[in-house]
Amino acid sequence: MYDAIVVGGQLPGIIATALLARRGLQVLHVPHDGLSQPYTHGELKLPQAPFLIPPVKGTPAFDEVLSELGLSAVISRMVQATSLQLLSPGQWFELTHDEKRRGPELARALGDAAEAFDELTRKAQASADASDAFFQSKPDLPPDGLIARWKFKRHVARFAGLETDTPLPADQLLTKLRPFVSSSDVPLARARTLGRTLAGPAIFPGGREGLWAQLADRARELGADVLPGDEPIERLVLEGAGAGVRLSRHDAVYRAAFVVAAMDLDVLTRLVPDKQRKAAAKALPQVNADKAIFTLHLSLPERALPRGFGTLALLEAPELEGGALLLQVLPGVNAEQRVLAVSGLAAIGLRAGGEPAVRAFTAQLHAAVARVMPFTKAHITAETTPWLDAPRVVAGEGEPAPLFQLPESSWLGVSGHGTQSPWKRVLLSSRQVLPGLGFEGEVLAAQRAVRQVEAVLRKNDPLKRKTA
Structure with a gap:
């Protein structure tokens, strides 16, 4: 036993x-x-x-x-520390943590708005610290039972900073990273998960x-x-x-x-x-969840990726749910190949429409990526998604990345x-x-x-x- x-x-x-x-x-x-x-x-x-x-x-x-x-x-x-690139039509820059490169890179991309943007992102990182004291106290969260709930409420009252929100505006592209790191859209979740991730995203x-x-x-x-x-x-x-x-x-x-x-x-x-x-x-x-993070994997030669493209990027996609796609470059089958992982929000009910519905959605992802990488699609040698090709996912035995309500x-x-x-x-x-x-x-x-x-x-x- x-x-x-x-x-x-x-x-x-x-x-x-x-x-x-x-x-x-x-x-x-x-x-x-x-x-x-x-x-x-x-x-x-x-x-x-x-x-x-x-x-x-x-x-x-x-x-x-x-x-x-x-x-x-x-x-x-x-663990591989990386820098997040922000992509939108007409704008492409890296939010690097190299202080010598950060200023010139932001100035090149944002001009006079660079200093204000830099300050905003640093404040967003710092907003995560407001709740540190509470989590360092190792609370029993969530509390179970009547007495535990009473004790938890008293414990919470001792701490400030749990209502601190991220300073990032709701329409800021960086804010749209939140569904990829948290299911909740409340101040504590936004401040803590976005702030920690922006401080140094790692894969x-x-x-x-x-x-x-x-x-x-x-x-x-x-x-x-x-x-x-x-x-x-x-x-x-x-x-x-x-x-x-x-x-x-x-x-x-x-x-x-x-x-x-x-x-x-x-x-x-x-x-x-x-x-x-x-x-x-x-x-x-x-x-429960009616939405999830959908991922499309595209196999292609490394040379098909744009020059200067890193390993992690957030692509503005206002026509899609969530308003952004997360792009990540993964190793391919050999040194010359790479896999471009394209992830975005999708309705779980999409799967009820079978492969035609899933393929129609992947076409939308392709169209969004093509706006910043117009020549990449022609070089794709294979594409796959867990919603069609991972047997346990297809069988409904586990959803890889649901967004819980x-x-x-x-x-x-x-x-x-x-x-x-x-x-x-x-x-x-x-x-x-x-x-x-x-x-x-x-x-x-x-x-x-x-x-x-x-x-x-x-x-x-x-x-x-x-x-x-």
């Missing part, structure tokens, strides 16, 4: 797995939903969605996790799936049993003490004191025995589901817990689940001591 079984392929799950193993607990991790792995198209292995993270030191919770896991040096070397080789793989390797080294990403779960086992899982390819049932769910609640509910699904009826509608009861406008699930001994540690905080929210959700598992296990068995 395990101390905890973690199910689901989202980042909070593998972070929790590694931390629990580091602290001497016996952990089984079953990814199940396919979100932990890149999808393949021909010779290409591709991330299912864009993945931007702030600098490691700019996300204290993540820095703390890496330090505990002994991964600080490894991950810091792998990870292989995207979210690449980071997941690094954390999974470390979890295995620490003694966790991490199953392959395509290992499906037949159902959760909720009878008796604790909880467990039955795998589709095995007769055995694996049991633990807790199941930690790193998957969206609707996916989790489908694994629950029929007679117990009704328990989720009230919670399911509270956090948060409930009116959301704490500080950034929380979704609480960590207590509708079923006893099943904890939620997914992107739906703190979707308004983006990547930082996923890390905080993992740390919260670890604290909850430890609190109960250590209380019941004092011999389960945290390892040094």
